[in-house]
Amino acid sequence: MIDKKLRFRLITIASDEELFHVVERGMRDAASALNVEADLVGTPGFDIADLIGLVRSAIRDGVDGIGLNIFHPTALTGVIAEASAAGVPVVAFNIDAAKTGSGNISYIMQDFFAAGSVLGQRAAASIREGEHVIVAMHDDGVGALEERAAGIEAGLASRNVVVTRVVTGRAPAKGAGILDEALTRLGARAIIGTGQPDTEAAGLAAWARHTHDIYAAGFDLSPGIVELIAEGHLDCVVDQQPYTQGFYPIVQLTLNRRFGLIPSSLDAGAAIVDRGNVELVRHLSKQSIR
Numbered sequence: 267m268i269d270k271k272l273r274f275r276l277i278t279i280a281s282d283e284e285l286f287h288v289v290e291r292g293m294r295d296a297a298s299a300l301n302v303e304a305d306l307v308g309t310p311g312f313d314i315a316d317l318i319g320l321v322r323s324a325i326r327d328g329v330d331g332i333g334l335n336i337f338h339p340t341a342l343t344g345v346i347a348e349a350s351a352a353g354v355p356v357v358a359f360n361i362d363a364a365k366t367g368s369g370n371i372s373y374i375m376q377d378f379f380a381a382g383s384v385l386g387q388r389a390a391a392s393i394r395e396g397e398h399v400i401v402a403m404h405d406d407g408v409g410a411l412e413e414r415a416a417g418i419e420a421g422l423a424s425r426n427v428v429v430t431r432v433v434t435g436r437a438p439a440k441g442a443g444i445l446d447e448a449l450t451r452l453g454a455r456a457i458i459g460t461g462q463p464d465t466e467a468a469g470l471a472a473w474a475r476h477t478h479d480i481y482a483a484g485f486d487l488s489p490g491i492v493e494l495i496a497e498g499h500l501d502c503v504v505d506q507q508p509y510t511q512g513f514y515p516i517v518q519l520t521l522n523r524r525f526g527l528i529p530s531s532l533d534a535g536a537a538i539v540d541r542g543n544v545e546l547v548r549h550l551s552k553q554s555i556r
Contacts, residue, residue: 281308386421441467459484
């Protein structure tokens with residue numbers, strides 16, 4: 267395998283999210299540095315059958331390795347076994363719901379509960395005792411968001427808050443309207459997002475009520491989120507560093523195919539982005555690095 271031009275494919279859910287443009291930039295930079303070929307494909311939503319179809323297509327295409335967003339703990343085990351039987355190693359990126367229990371050889375992802383706890387502890391400093399807090403989620407039943415939400419609630423535990431989870435959908439402007447209604451209905455003044463679209467929605471809802479002292483924070487980055495932080499409508503976000511989630515799978519798969527090296531799993535971290543470092547992030551965001 268040392269002299270062969272290797273081909274890899276990253277396969278994800280929710281491929282239209284801004285986050286995966288950054289993943290793709292990391293993937294392409296790694297492929298260029300290592301002299302391999304790589305592409306990223308995905309499904310617009312969370313359809314398991316469609317994702318399985320993309321994995322089988324990659325196997326038929328004869329790729330040398332697959333990076334897979336393993337967002338379900340059991341549903342992808344069978345197709346990962348098919349890839350292994352065909353001699354195609356699979357590493358997870360962004361989510362590994364079973365922590366290599368699905369048959370993949372490694373993962374690069376955020377520790378979702380720990381990252382949620384970091385955000386909850388940060389938010390607790392700005393939230394009053396016993397207050398009502400909205401935890402926003404762009405889709406229902408997504409394990410990564412559920413883990414982040416649980417971590418947020420753990421981080422807020424010292425404030426004895428009342429938490430209500432609200433599903434916003436993946437269109438930030440529409441989600442902002444949903445959150446605005448929830449703020450009124452619940453008498454809440456704090457929103458904490460668990461993912462990119464709902465966090466942007468939280469910031470937009472806070473912007474719309476800028477005279478009403480709404481606290482908003484969340485996860486992930488987009489150009490819109492960067493602006494909302496800079497303008498003070500979002501206190502902060504936790505960045506899961508998606509560039510690394512595209513870069514490291516290509517490194518791991520290349521070393522595995524060239525030299526038989528088994529990769530180690532990696533935590534993508536829980537980096538806080540706020541007004542103190544947002545200008546650096548703004549510069550990198552325009553390059554699809556942050």
